[in-house]
Amino acid sequence: MKTASAHRTRTILIIWLIAVLTIISPPILTASSKSIEAPIVEWEQKYDTFMKVHHVQGSGSGGYHLAGVTTRDVIHISKADPAGYLEQTHLFYLTADNGKRVTIKSASPTRDGGFLLIGEFPELFYFDFVPFVAKVNAAGELEWSREFTRDIGYADLYELKEDVDGSYIYTIVNTEEPMSIAVGKLNPDGSTIWEETLKYGTFSELWSMDKLSIERTPENEYFVAASKREKLELWRISESGEILWNKFLNNLKPSVVAQTQGGHYMIVSSDYHTDTILTYIDTAGETLWTRNLGMHGKVISAEQTRDGGYLIGTLKGVLKVNSEGAIQWIKTDWDRISRVILLEDNGVILLADYGRMIKLSAPSVSDQVQSIMFDSDSYNLSVGQRLDTVVTAVYGQSDLRNVSGQVMYASSDPSVVSIDAAGNITGLQLGEVTITAELSGLTASSIVYVNGSSPQASLLLDSNEYRLSVGQTLEVAVIYNSGEQSTVVTTDSVLISANSSIVTVDSDGNMIGVNKGRTTLTASYNGLEVTVAVDVY
Structure with missing residues (x-):
């Protein structure tokens, strides 16, 4: 016989079960759920189940160079055709000075078509590991290698990449008590130029960081970001490793940071069960704006695209947002994505577990202006000096056009700086103004500083x-x-x-x-x- 008590008990049980399932399977925003376009899947390759691709770069002939592993210690440097089919593979091992095999865990491309192979090897016991780096060319031939040994304790190498001058920059956590975060620079042959400590901390603070990245800035300095749980710490350092400024941002989920063309930074924060938040900061680390993308999924990468937007990689897939953070296209119905790579042709490669590699291209869009920008974030001129500006528009996904003669210009104070219909600015008196350009409802702005008299x-x-x-x-x-x-x-x-x-x-x-x-x-x-x-x- 049914009773009111039994009915209430069953109702409570159903509500509890729905809540549990909601927590286990958080809502994922997809293209269909918001009528946002999905990218075009050009092809998908599934190599051997035991083959893992760590990184990919274009070969220059339309194909690809791949770097990864086939089993725990067997490394492969492979070449694939434009459709992702393997054409040749070079297999080899790397051995440390103590005779033990090196396990490669990641790779970073170099401009000569080769790769930096980043891994570790056991020293005395199989729980004491030493970081190891090898530079190979496009054919997989070893050029140099080095071990990051420490006199006391060990280290975890988080990121190593080629710098613009052919040297290499890296981030590392040293485990000697007190533990420390350090950054360093290597010569083209792998020898040390310098290594500087940024921070000392406890085991709970520095062990197993979510992200520890380094990027060169437009001012020929370096920007370092360290993320763990809900804390993000940022540094700006000189070319020699001297700290210029240091800033903390709290209440952010695990984050990745993308440097913008204007020297600012986009922070993308999310874990498995929280909304993805964009935080835009300036060169001094001050927050300019934030935006909630309304989607879940742990973020693994972020990179600015040619049109000023951002390509964001997650464990579930990839999404593209414009410079203001609005989603342009998205596809997040995959699983176990390990890396998202932006190609020179604006295509995208997804690497996933179980030997999967996927090539995407942006959805076709109408020939409309997507964004406009001045050729500089700021201009400096003297009283009486005249200077021309250039305004570039992005049509579709990546078609760049000079539209300087098509936009409407304005100066926030014409008594300080005037701007004519061709975009020529003239300094009239000392001061600072903002000039704007408008086209098809889109606006670009830049700051103009007028200093002193005409030389x-x-x-x-x-x-x-x-x-x-x-x-x-x-x-x-x-x-x-x-x-x-x-x-x-x-x-x-x-x-x-x-x-x-x-x-x-x-x-x-x-x-x-x-x-x-x-x-x-x-x-x-x-x-x-x-x-x-x-x-x-």
């Missing part, structure tokens, strides 16, 4: 810093100021790129991005010289 003679380029993508051509202008008169003298100047493997420039001022990296451009005229930074992404 008697000076030389400048038309931007304080240039940014362009690989393969993009950008026309630069050299301007000679004499009194209150400014003259474009590009073709009469000598233009030199400090590193022609990153960017080239001809006598007409046409600059071409060759490879990702950071270098400088120097212009000389009439005994004067000016140098600015150039970033190729």
Whole structure:
């Protein structure tokens, strides 16, 4: 016989069961749930179940170079065709100085087509491990290796990558009491240039970090991010490892940090069962804005794309957001994704457990403006000086176009800086203003500083810093100021790129991005010289 008590008991049990299932299976935002487009799956390969791919890079012929392991200690350097089919594989072991096998746990690509293989080996016992790094070329031939031994205790190597000058930068946690977070730099042959300690801490603070990353900044400094549980610590350090500033951010889930083209940072925070939060901070570490993406899933990577947006990788898949954090496309119905890689052609490679590799491309979009941007976040000029600006628009996913003559310009204070219909700015009096450009309802802004009187003679380029993508051509202008008169003298100047493997420039001022990296451009005229930074992404 049914009773009210039995009915209440059953109801409570059902409610409890639904709550448990909700916790176990948190809601995942998918393309269909929000009518957001999904990327195109070009192909999916499943190699041997025991084969794990740690990293991939383009081979230059449309195919791919792969680095990973087939079993615990067997390393493979492989070549795949444009559809992901393996063409050749080189298998080998690495052995430490004590004769024990090295287990490779990750890989990092180098600009010559090779890889840094990062692993560890047991020293005396099989619970005391020493970090090990090997540099191999595209064919898998060993160029150098080194062990990160310590006089006392051991170490955990978290990240190692090639720097723009061919050296290598790394982050490491030393286990000697008190434990410490350190960063370092290696010569191209793997020998140590320097290693500096950033922080000392306890075992509970520093053991098993969620993320410990390092990136070069546009100012030729380094930015370090250490994430564990709900704490994120940030450092800005000099090229020699000296701490310039240090900042703590609390109440953030495990986080990854992406550096932006303007020198700011996007923090992406989430674990398995919490919403993904975007936090945008400036070069001083101050929060500018936050955004809740409304989706769950542990974040494993974040990288800025050519159009100023961000590619975010999770254990379940990948999503693309624009520069303001709005989701453009998403696919998160996979499982056990280990790495998300942005390719030169704007395609995306997903690496997963059980030998899976997936190639994605962005969904097709109409030929509409997605975003616009000035060629610099800030400009400096003197009273009476005139300078031109360039506004670039992103059409579709990655079609970059110069729209300087199509936008509507405005100055926040025309008495300090005026701007004409072509985007030319003129300093009228001392001060600081914001200039804006508007196109199709989208707005870009930049800060203009007016300092002092017009110099008697000076030389400048038309931007304080240039940014362009690989393969993009950008026309630069050299301007000679004499009194209150400014003259474009590009073709009469000598233009030199400090590193022609990153960017080239001809006598007409046409600059071409060759490879990702950071270098400088120097212009000389009439005994004067000016140098600015150039970033190729």
